[in-house]
Structures are given as structure tokens and as C-alpha cells.
Amino acid sequence: MQKIINNHQFAPIALIILLLATMFLGGGCSSSSATAADSSSTDFQPYTITDMGGREVTIEAPIEKAYASNLIGILYIETMDITKLGGWTNELSASEKAYIPDEYEDLPMLGGWSSANPTANIEELVNADIDVILVTAIVSQKVIDTADNIQSQTGIPTVIVSSDLNSLGEAYTLLGTLFEEAERGQELSDYCVESLAETKAMIDQVPDDEKVRVFYSEGTNGMETDPSGSMHTQAFDFVGAVNVADISENTANGLVGQSEVSLEQIIAWNPQFIIRNSTYTEADPTAAVDEIMDNSDWANIKAVQDGNVYQTPALPNNWIDRAPSVNRVLGVKWLADLFYPDYVDYDIHEEAKEFFSLFYNLDLSDEDLNTILGE
Numbered sequence: 001m002q003k004i005i006n007n008h009q010f011a012p013i014a015l016i017i018l019l020l021a022t023m024f025l026g027g028g029c030s031s032s033s034a035t036a037a038d039s040s041s042t043d044f045q046p047y048t049i050t051d052m053g054g055r056e057v058t059i060e061a062p063i064e065k066a067y068a069s070n071l072i073g074i075l076y077i078e079t080m081d082i083t084k085l086g087g088w089t090n091e092l093s094a095s096e097k098a099y100i101p102d103e104y105e106d107l108p109m110l111g112g113w114s115s116a117n118p119t120a121n122i123e124e125l126v127n128a129d130i131d132v133i134l135v136t137a138i139v140s141q142k143v144i145d146t147a148d149n150i151q152s153q154t155g156i157p158t159v160i161v162s163s164d165l166n167s168l169g170e171a172y173t174l175l176g177t178l179f180e181e182a183e184r185g186q187e188l189s190d191y192c193v194e195s196l197a198e199t200k201a202m203i204d205q206v207p208d209d210e211k212v213r214v215f216y217s218e219g220t221n222g223m224e225t226d227p228s229g230s231m232h233t234q235a236f237d238f239v240g241a242v243n244v245a246d247i248s249e250n251t252a253n254g255l256v257g258q259s260e261v262s263l264e265q266i267i268a269w270n271p272q273f274i275i276r277n278s279t280y281t282e283a284d285p286t287a288a289v290d291e292i293m294d295n296s297d298w299a300n301i302k303a304v305q306d307g308n309v310y311q312t313p314a315l316p317n318n319w320i321d322r323a324p325s326v327n328r329v330l331g332v333k334w335l336a337d338l339f340y341p342d343y344v345d346y347d348i349h350e351e352a353k354e355f356f357s358l359f360y361n362l363d364l365s366d367e368d369l370n371t372i373l374g375e
Helices: 007-026 029-040 071-084 122-127 141-154 165-178 182-203 231-238 263-269 287-293 328-339 348-360 366-373
Strands: 047-050 056-059 066-068 132-137 158-162 213-217 273-276 309-311
Touching (some): 047 165, 071 132, 071 165, 071 348, 158 165, 165 231, 182 231, 182 328, 182 348, 273 287, 273 328, 287 309
Antiparallel strands (some): 047 056
């Protein structure tokens, strides 16, 4: 895949041209402008915010480098203002790199705190001059304790930003304050709130007896899943799909989700749709779906018989889950349009173009979207 054009890549060039024009046309004014700029950097006043876990956090200096405990938070930073991203939690795939400006590909790998066995290195975090750490999850006492622990160990202000689908508007408003970009934060907040409300209004028109039965297929063999009410299935719950997985959520070993089920259970549940969560692979982008559709063991399931097995769009990151990020705003539109074409009227290509332009500053073509959607 060719490198996707990112509008921000050209901003430094425009800025240089503007500065040169100011120097030539403004003469001696450039000196006073520089003095004003220098003095403004010393005008910052420490302030205290209340994060989404109800904790008071004091910000002592302007946020120039931000880091997050997991990929959900990294995507908050990337979509809010990628220039403030101080490092990644995990290695980027070649496909992911196609959607990221070159200068950010080689940011340090700082690990994360997304499981019982965190991989983040405190010394590396401090050496990376990180100004703030985001802890992103559904808020709970455990999450609050984790944020307190991280802040205590690192000495870096640590802010809880909820990953709840229905709290995205509040999250971006908070990020706008934190990054001193209130207008940008409000713009992204408004998009999330208005888009979700619009989709919800369409879904509300679907009669209960027409709500589809869905199996969310995860894991290497497709026989792991998450029940309704899980953070990993919020997109399905939002669109009113009936999650057939009548199971308890897996919480073993400090992890949350991906409970193992048997093929016999899936056959008995007989879902109308199977949504296969899989990371996009450029070599064989439809492999995960083909493994189900071409397997005779799954042949008697209604979703397979009707050809209703789909892979979650996964670029630049997953639209539905793992990570359950802001991309779900677009993902619920995709699901709603897929499940309820008689009630939902979305041109997913146009919706995706608008979303990626606003959140990632990416200009996607129909060919790009055909690749992402497996069309």
C-alpha cells in the first residue's frame, strides 16, 4: 500500500514560507514578534483539572509530549494532536504505518499498562520527557488505583480519560482543555456526540423482532468471544444487536475478555451474522472470513448459509474493538448500515472519508476504502 497522504505533513512547509514572508515584508517587526513569542512561553500558569475518574490532577507545565497506558489512549492523542505524541505502546505494522506521517513512525516504544503485567519502563518514560500520561479504560476503582500508582511511580501527571463509547464527547472536551486546544477538542466532541445520536435515532426505528442475532468471533480460531455488556462489545450493544454469547466474561490472569466457546455452542446459538475481529493483513485481507466460510464445520450456521460473515475494518486501527477506540463512532455506522439497510441510510465511503479527514487528517480515496472494507 502506498503512503496515505496526511494533511499535517505539509503544515511545516507552509509555516516556513509564512515566516520568511514576514521577515522580508515586516522588517524589524520580526524581532519584536520573537520577543512576544518567547515571553508567551513563560506565561503558563499551573492549573488543576478533575479527570474522568473524579481525581484532581495538577498540570505544572504545557503539554508537549503525551503518552497513554494503552492503544485506546494513544489513539486519543493521535487524533487530538499527533504532534504531542511522545511514544507508542506497541510496534506498528507496515499497514498501520501507511496511515501515519513518516516523522512519527520511529517514536520510542514505551510499552503499556493494559494488563496485569505492564510492559512500560518507568525510567524510559521519564527519559522521554513525557509531560502527561493518559489512563484510558471504563472507569472503575481499579482504574483509579492504577492511575494513582502510575503517577506515584513516575512523578508524571496522570489523567484518566474514559474509553466508554458514550463518553467520547466528554473525553475530547477534557483533552481540549489538557492540550490547550479547546476548539479542536470541541470539534471532535461535537462530531462524536452528534454522530452517535444520529445513528441511535435510526436504530430506534428498528422493531425488536427485527434486531439481528450476532456472534462476535475472536481469537486465532474464531471461537473466542465477549458477551453483551463488555467493553469489547459496546458497538454491538449500541446498534441494538442481540449478542448470542450467553456466557460470562473472561477475567483470568488480569485480562478482560475473549472467553473460549465451542463450535457446538455457536451452532446452537445459530447467529444471523458473524462479525470476525481480525487485524488486517495486506497479503490476505479476507483470510479470517474465508476460514469460516470455507470450513464445513460452520456450514449449518445461518450466518454462513446467508453469506453474512464479515471482518471488522481494521485500518488505521480497528473500527469495532481491540482497541475499542474512537474509531467505533465510524464502526457503529458500519454495523448499523450492515444490519439494518431498511432503516439506516449511510454511504459508508463518504462517512469514512469525513471521519478520517477530521480525526486523522487523512485524505482517503474510494480505492483505499475498498481495501479497508474488504470490498
